[in-house]
Amino acid sequence: MAAVKSKGNKSTERAFRMFLVRNAVAGFHLNYKALPGTPDFYFPEHQLAIFIDGCFWHGCPTCGHVPKTRQAWWRNKLQNNHQRDVRKTALLEGMGIKVVRLWEHDLKDTAYLTLVLRSLGL
Ligand SMILES: [Zn+2]
Numbered sequence: 001m002a003a004v005k006s007k008g009n010k011s012t013e014r015a016f017r018m019f020l021v022r023n024a025v026a027g028f029h030l031n032y033k034a035l036p037g038t039p040d041f042y043f044p045e046h047q048l049a050i051f052i053d054g055c056f057w058h059g060c061p062t063c064g065h066v067p068k069t070r071q072a073w074w075r076n077k078l079q080n081n082h083q084r085d086v087r088k089t090a091l092l093e094g095m096g097i098k099v100v101r102l103w104e105h106d107l108k109d110t111a112y113l114t115l116v117l118r119s120l121g122l
Contacts, residue, residue: 012052013040015107023114025122035097037088048098048120055104057081063105 013030020028020041032042032049039049055063059078066074089099100120106112 012054012104012107016041016050016052016102016113019107019110019113020117020122023117023122025117035095036091037085039092039099043122046098046120046122047096048100048122049092051085051099051101052107053085053101053103058085058103060103060105062103 017030020026027043027045028050029042029044030040032039035042035049037049037051040052041050042048043050053060056065057078058064059082064078066078085101089101092099098120100116102113102116
């Protein structure tokens, strides 16, 4: 099961970072540990945090799935991940930070990503 090989999201982060670079967007920190949830991308001038959520680990409704073995365990695990995402988002928003969550599969749709950047004023 290729989707279950790693918890890291280095390749998705790199893909989005390259997209930002191609669009001449600067002024962000990567894996900003000073904030709850360690946002993948943090733009201090915009008070904006962007997370790139892996479709498997974060339970994407479009392409996420529960592995066939140990289903109850996985269901619980993925649900906990989701609840943690919701909690961290609420914490950040409570600090006045705008939170945007993109799915891993969104990275294939550069037209959509471009719209997101425009809507955020980046
Ligand atoms: Zn997905």
